Amino acid sequence: MAQATSRRDALRAGVLLAPAYLWLTVAVFLPLSAMLFFSFLSAAPFTSANWHVTGLNYAEFLTRSIYPDLLGRSLLLAAIVTLACVLIGYPCAYVLARQVKGRAREALFLLIILPFWSNSLVRIFSWAIVLRGNGIIDHTLGALLPFVSVNLMFSYTAVVIGLVHSYLPYVILTSYLALQAIDESILEAARSLGAPFRTILFRLLLPLSLQGLAAGAVLIFVPVAGSFMEPRILGGKHGIFYGTLIEDQFVATFNWPLGAALSFILLAVVLVILAAASPILKRAR
Amino acid sequence: MNRINRRVLLGAMSAAVLAGSAGLAMAAGEIRVLNWQGYGTDEAFATEAFEKKTGVKVVHDYFTSEQEMLTKLRTNPGAYDVVLINSAFTGQAKAEGLIAKIDTSDMPNVKDLAPSMGQNPDLVPGGDVYGVAWTWGATALAVNKDKVTPLPTSLALLWDPQYAGKVSIRDDGVEAIQFAALALGQDMNDIKDLEAVKAKLKALMPQIKTFWSSENDWNQFFSAGDFTVSTFWSGGAGRSITKGLPVAFVVPQEGAVGWLDSLAIPATSKNQDAARAFINWMIDPEFYVQWAAKGAPSSANAKANAALPDSDFNKQAFADPAVVARVHFMKPLSDETRKAYTELWQDVKTAQ
């Protein structure tokens, strides 16, 4: 491209980008920079008379094994939840994009996100009512199969169910947006050449919709890694994760510097994982 | 160097706040109260009566943990006129210059405070009042009285294998450690053998069904039968009984964790006269008797407690002076101790 147009492009790009990124800078990046600064202090500047710059908060991550252990536990949870969302959500997006037509599709599209206009805490407590012993699942199953009692509450499974529920719409909608854009004539051509569905799925559908699927997966993996509300209420005594440790520093002890350091370590690890995954996604295209 | 920097920083910060909070400037006839939600000061009947009497409107802001209360005081100078502070945190708030000395000479109800509460050294350091004792209570055992007979007398109940998987405690490191210390016969405000406490808590883990962290959790989990034996706040137990749950509240022989809540006035309050009038109203027997009917903790005002009907939950629970004597009031903790306790609790929870 010629030099002149690229300068004009840069200007146009700047005009389109500036409002969003200026907004993010004032409301998120600068506040987080303050937190980043705190994470290198010995104490929060509000409370203690003597604070100095130190790297000890980051060193503490390595000296107490509970931090890396629970970070691993949280990343595993995020991976499980993301995988479950993809396996459940992608086929649903496929049906929505390729099999449903007309107004019904519009309506379904809206229905999928509507549950998330309700309060998340109310949803979590509703899940508790469904999952607990003597709860709805237990009653229903008990009516069909007497002598069978199910109590999923306060378990790892309950945490996964609650989180999958909270994040499923992301992967359904982003996959849908990508799948729906695929030209039907390509698929028809493949079918008329006798390609089995498996081939169409792995050679055409998945590669062509991978960007959408990946966007949804990222929007799930990233926040789940730092979640603490669903784990604590649905997981009971099994609901101890990395997010809980961060929360403790802000709620139980007044140790923002450590809490901030733990958060930024989480952010760094998540970014490294995403960076490592991106070439795989590129190659798959 | 650091000290000076900090001064400059704080100075710049307060200048910024003065500029920024111009929009917040409030009517003289309004006080702002910072408290837990649904904790007495925001009872509609009370604020309406106060407004009728004084013409001063009461506006509320809430916190969900003591640390957050301190943060809100630090970052919102001038925004609040009355704040609820647990006596274990009064010293820290005073040391940071967040709260003002209270002149109680025009607060007639203060003289009726029980001396052990009103003159609590954490609230009245060196004779200066930094918090007016308001309510107190104990965190002790609350059990399902239909399923636990006879009623227990000992904290050992939490460790009783008969109730394995039916036990709950609050997800709070400091409180968990204090209960384990009491069960071991240690002084909960001066724990000598922290290793023994840790071992005791580890032994408790298999008993536990879940932790609770709010009254909402407690009531829902209890009424669904998730646990039958738990720690609970006296005020909360009173409310649960009023609402018809089969709860019995027991202060065990080893003792219980006591807390004393006070009302304080932020140093930056611009409406301290109205704040004092409001606090005086909050310890008034007339207010307290109405509040207690809806489920309140014990009042620090001896006259207010005396005015309660004999059927009142707190009056019954703490009728026996020997029971009251078993309540150990929480002392302030240093940051280091708090950190050590939190880490111990995290270790115990993670290791199970």
Add this chain to the structure above:
Amino acid sequence: MSQPRGISRVLGRGYVGLVLFFLYAPILVMALMSFNASEFYAFPLSFTLDWYRRLWGNAGIVASAWRSLWIAVATTAIATVLGTAAALALFRYEFRGKRLLQALLFPPIAIPWLIIGTAMLIFFFWVGIGRGTPAVILGHVALALPYVIVVVAARLQTFDPQLEEAARSLGAGQWVVTRDVTLPWIASGVVAGALFAFAVSFDQFVVSYFLAQPGDATLPVVIYTAIRKGFTPEINAISTIIIAVSMAVMLAASRFFKFGGER
């Protein structure tokens, strides 16, 4: 149409039905409990309309719901416009630092909201923005923006830039190209982004909690602070009303507008 595809269609619809059932399970329970007399959400159910009656007299909770609603609408409008513009720029142009700008979308999602809320409280206090509704909207839009950008960008990935080129070669200006070619193609992505932005704002607790003026609580703040003393099914009642009304509005809208990406 051949027989196997007919079967797969039935299977497909059944599967979507199952997923919808999973998504709505807790919503149904929430609605059910708003008609249950037990304050502790306990069984057995015994029908009552008391919670709706009490909600009617609870001016505070209703006012907080209205406040949440208009903050969410404002947030959605701002975040959708700014986010779509940014996603377009990231898609159309190559420039240095683009990867960095993309990576910068993740901190607001990855850092737990409790920390972001605290950071905003301190920073806004430092620079004098203070607390109040403008501060709340500032925070909400910032948290919603990354979702809008990522979702719209996902849709743009499927867009063929040659379409823009072709329109331009026919003499259309940049704005006309965007309005007549690009935006119609990505409309479904923009709608999805807006729906997420609304959900983020309407359910946002921490930012509203730290930044709203005392007395100006939003609905999530009322709900989260109520947890200390205990919810009452009034909260279920208002949530049920909100969902029911939104559903009616949305289904009506889906009859009149096309955004599902029909080709």
